[in-house]
Amino acid sequence: MVLTSLQRRIAVVFVGLLVLVMGLILALVHTSSKGIVSSEARRELAVGTKVFRKLLEQNQRQLETAATVLSADFAFREAIATQDQPTMRSVIRNHGNRIHAQVMMVANPEGSLLATTQRESATGAPFPFPDLLAAAESAGKSAGFRQMRNGQLYQVVVVPIMAPQRIAWVAMGFHVDSRWAQDLAEVTGLAVHVVRNDAGQPALLASSTPENSTAGMEQALRSGSELQQIGRALYQIAQVPLGGDIEAVLELPVAQVQAPFDFLQGTLLIVVGAGILVFALGSAMLARRIVKPLNALSTAARRVAMGDYAQPLPSLPPDEIGQLAASFEHMREGIASREERIIRLAYVDNLTELANRTSFEEAFAQLPAGSSGAIAVLNIHRFALINNALGYPIGDRLLHALGARLSQLLTPDDMLARLWGDQFAFLLRHADSDAARTFASAVLATLIDPLTLDGQRLDMGGSIGIARYPQDGSDAGTVLRRAELAMTEAKRRHCGIAFAADIGTGPAHEQLSLIGEMREAMANGEFVVFYQPKLALRSGRIVAAEALLRWNHPERGMIAPSRFIPFAEQTGFIREITPWLLDAVIQQLALWQGAGLDIAVSANLSALDLLDAGLSGRVSGLLKRHGVAAERLCLEITESALMDDPALALEHLAELAALGIKLSIDDYGVGQASLTYLKSLPVNELKLDRSFITAIAESPKDSAIVLSTIMLSHALGLSVVAEGVETPADLHWLMEHGCDIAQGYGIARPMPAQQLPGWIASYSAEAVLASTS
Numbered sequence: 001m002v003l004t005s006l007q008r009r010i011a012v013v014f015v016g017l018l019v020l021v022m023g024l025i026l027a028l029v030h031t032s033s034k035g036i037v038s039s040e041a042r043r044e045l046a047v048g049t050k051v052f053r054k055l056l057e058q059n060q061r062q063l064e065t066a067a068t069v070l071s072a073d074f075a076f077r078e079a080i081a082t083q084d085q086p087t088m089r090s091v092i093r094n095h096g097n098r099i100h101a102q103v104m105m106v107a108n109p110e111g112s113l114l115a116t117t118q119r120e121s122a123t124g125a126p127f128p129f130p131d132l133l134a135a136a137e138s139a140g141k142s143a144g145f146r147q148m149r150n151g152q153l154y155q156v157v158v159v160p161i162m163a164p165q166r167i168a169w170v171a172m173g174f175h176v177d178s179r180w181a182q183d184l185a186e187v188t189g190l191a192v193h194v195v196r197n198d199a200g201q202p203a204l205l206a207s208s209t210p211e212n213s214t215a216g217m218e219q220a221l222r223s224g225s226e227l228q229q230i231g232r233a234l235y236q237i238a239q240v241p242l243g244g245d246i247e248a249v250l251e252l253p254v255a256q257v258q259a260p261f262d263f264l265q266g267t268l269l270i271v272v273g274a275g276i277l278v279f280a281l282g283s284a285m286l287a288r289r290i291v292k293p294l295n296a297l298s299t300a301a302r303r304v305a306m307g308d309y310a311q312p313l314p315s316l317p318p319d320e321i322g323q324l325a326a327s328f329e330h331m332r333e334g335i336a337s338r339e340e341r342i343i344r345l346a347y348v349d350n351l352t353e354l355a356n357r358t359s360f361e362e363a364f365a366q367l368p369a370g371s372s373g374a375i376a377v378l379n380i381h382r383f384a385l386i387n388n389a390l391g392y393p394i395g396d397r398l399l400h401a402l403g404a405r406l407s408q409l410l411t412p413d414d415m416l417a418r419l420w421g422d423q424f425a426f427l428l429r430h431a432d433s434d435a436a437r438t439f440a441s442a443v444l445a446t447l448i449d450p451l452t453l454d455g456q457r458l459d460m461g462g463s464i465g466i467a468r469y470p471q472d473g474s475d476a477g478t479v480l481r482r483a484e485l486a487m488t489e490a491k492r493r494h495c496g497i498a499f500a501a502d503i504g505t506g507p508a509h510e511q512l513s514l515i516g517e518m519r520e521a522m523a524n525g526e527f528v529v530f531y532q533p534k535l536a537l538r539s540g541r542i543v544a545a546e547a548l549l550r551w552n553h554p555e556r557g558m559i560a561p562s563r564f565i566p567f568a569e570q571t572g573f574i575r576e577i578t579p580w581l582l583d584a585v586i587q588q589l590a591l592w593q594g595a596g597l598d599i600a601v602s603a604n605l606s607a608l609d610l611l612d613a614g615l616s617g618r619v620s621g622l623l624k625r626h627g628v629a630a631e632r633l634c635l636e637i638t639e640s641a642l643m644d645d646p647a648l649a650l651e652h653l654a655e656l657a658a659l660g661i662k663l664s665i666d667d668y669g670v671g672q673a674s675l676t677y678l679k680s681l682p683v684n685e686l687k688l689d690r691s692f693i694t695a696i697a698e699s700p701k702d703s704a705i706v707l708s709t710i711m712l713s714h715a716l717g718l719s720v721v722a723e724g725v726e727t728p729a730d731l732h733w734l735m736e737h738g739c740d741i742a743q744g745y746g747i748a749r750p751m752p753a754q755q756l757p758g759w760i761a762s763y764s765a766e767a768v769l770a771s772t773s
Helices: 005-071 074-081 085-098 130-139 178-188 217-223 254-305 320-347 357-365 383-390 392-407 433-448 476-493 507-523 565-571 574-594 615-626 639-643 646-658 700-715 728-736 753-762 765-770
Strands: 103-107 113-116 142-147 153-162 166-176 191-198 201-207 227-230 233-243 246-253 373-380 415-420 423-429 451-453 456-458 462-469 497-499 527-536 541-553 557-559 600-605 633-638 662-668 685-688 719-723 741-743
Touching: 005 074, 005 085, 005 142, 005 153, 005 166, 005 178, 005 233, 005 246, 005 254, 005 320, 074 085, 074 153, 074 166, 085 103, 085 113, 085 166, 103 153, 130 142, 130 153, 130 166, 142 233, 166 178, 178 191, 178 201, 233 254, 246 254, 254 320, 320 357, 357 415, 357 423, 357 476, 373 433, 373 476, 383 392, 392 415, 392 423, 392 433, 392 451, 423 433, 423 476, 433 462, 433 497, 462 476, 476 497, 507 541, 507 574, 527 574, 527 753, 541 574, 541 741, 565 574, 574 600, 574 615, 574 633, 574 753, 600 662, 615 633, 615 646, 633 639, 633 646, 639 646, 639 662, 646 662, 685 700, 700 719, 728 741
Parallel strands: 462 497, 541 600, 600 633, 633 662, 662 685, 685 719, 719 741
Antiparallel strands: 103 113, 103 166, 142 153, 153 166, 191 201, 191 246, 227 233, 233 246, 373 423, 373 462, 415 423, 451 456, 527 541, 527 741, 541 557
16 A cells, blocks of 8 residues: 555654654663662672671671680580590580581680690690780680681681689681582672682682682772673672681672663563554553553662662563563562661560660650650669579570560550660650659569579569659660669669669768768878787687778768778779878887787778789888888788789789788689689688678588688688688687688777787687687
């Protein structure tokens, strides 16, 4: 059929318009697809990299947790102490098998191997990673990727074994090999290569694609570019440093992201050809069919580009565009799933499945302006005891069960989070003081009902601190801190519940005022020294006395040291009190020495005193000035004072011992030191805490502890002092069982210096002991 000119023009116009429209659509799709491919490739690589880092952190935490559990194993620590290598190897092999760790090593504090699962690392050889030991020395633990001598790479964690002082190091590690890389590749969706970059010459250590090699990596590592042409393929690359010259190279083939869009462009070309053939009507219908799903895809792509992965694509016909949409939907679901896992790790507590502190603070930050309510912080009593007695798995299950029980008390507006350890926090929206107190009482009431786990009945209690907002603060950090302070005050007062608004009054303010008055008290001579006699049980003679500081306040009367010494230590004022006390004690020793009284005196040192570099020089100067022999002075140090800086404390103790001064460990049995640790200290004496002495004649457990301590102390060449002796029966028991010196109200109360000589002259140990006959 011959077309007329109008028909031709109409045909040309329609075909031209159709070609123009189709051409514009194709250009738009091509441009959009290219941008989306680039954006999606970067996004998938970024998400995969985040997941990769999280997995590395998860592996490290798993190793740290396993190593911490191993370091707390009493039998294992005992095996280390006795150098029982078969037991050490068996224990580390069993603990390593539980988490599938391929390398387990135990080294002594000097860095020599005590036990290992590596055949090539002989016992007694140097620890293969001394830099990790050095890092753990300063940070308490360390981790990193390190190569063994055989070239194999491991992700290694090093933690100390404390008993309570560090007695060894334990190292645990996962083998970084192709299986390791493949496992991470399955989760991240990326190719994973681990290389050692020697001056730009990569050496492949592990790869998720074993057929891969270092071809092309050299240029990637040298240029640092994210987009690299390796062979004929284009890759989006990320480099993750693993420490030193070890790094991970993560690859995402751009073709993998681009494939669906290439398919789209091919499909559109076919559709355009069909549209031209069927002419105007066909082109209009086809254009509508193509444009509608494309618009849906474009909208979905923009949502994904803005980070919105929640809304799915609308249902589309099962044609080529529908297949593209299905692929896009599958990609969106994968990204959303990975994003959800990452967010869960950041905002959910793994043990209890409750919100964590970060989530709690963000919820508080989203409260409407001008809103009011309360935050309650709960501390679970005896949780540490349960953890230590029954083990961490029971403790973890207890926290999970408590979280479920406490969640039942919430209203839809409230929120519960686990802050850390045994502390929970409640966000009580719209709660006033009365409502907050009622809720806190309900929480404490539900804790009264014990939990039963594995047949163990677990009795608990709690203390709750409540802070109001905006009264006690306008931001989450401030209100939480005030609530935690109130919780601490409730725990101290044993009152169950305390409000932040109420803890600014009462004893705390009185103690703070005492701190301001201490300097004035020293200048006015309000500090006085009392002396409590010490009885030598073998000879029945008074051979020493302990100097005890008292504050004779002009208004408050005699103030006990427990009310001002802790605050003096916290504020550093103890550095001025101790020199004054030592000068007063040594001066009094000189006076007694001149009067013919043969007696030694002990005085207490704080943790701050023990870390003072000028302590030994100052004490030596006082002894020379007053003409007192060094052996007349005994300095008492608590176990906890040794823990702040053990190395520096040991150095200063050695300086004091070199002067001839006697050294004593005070309050032994309530701190963190063991006899095994004490044998390394230059001490002469061990002073048993009064808690073991008060019921020694009636309590078989206390008497067994005291007797074993006396025997072990004597075996180490230490004399034993028992403080808190209240009755002649206590005195008689101590004498019978070989204790060297006794001190307590059963012998004499602390007295002024001028009364001590007369009291010593009239004292008769036989008369006291006779009262038990």
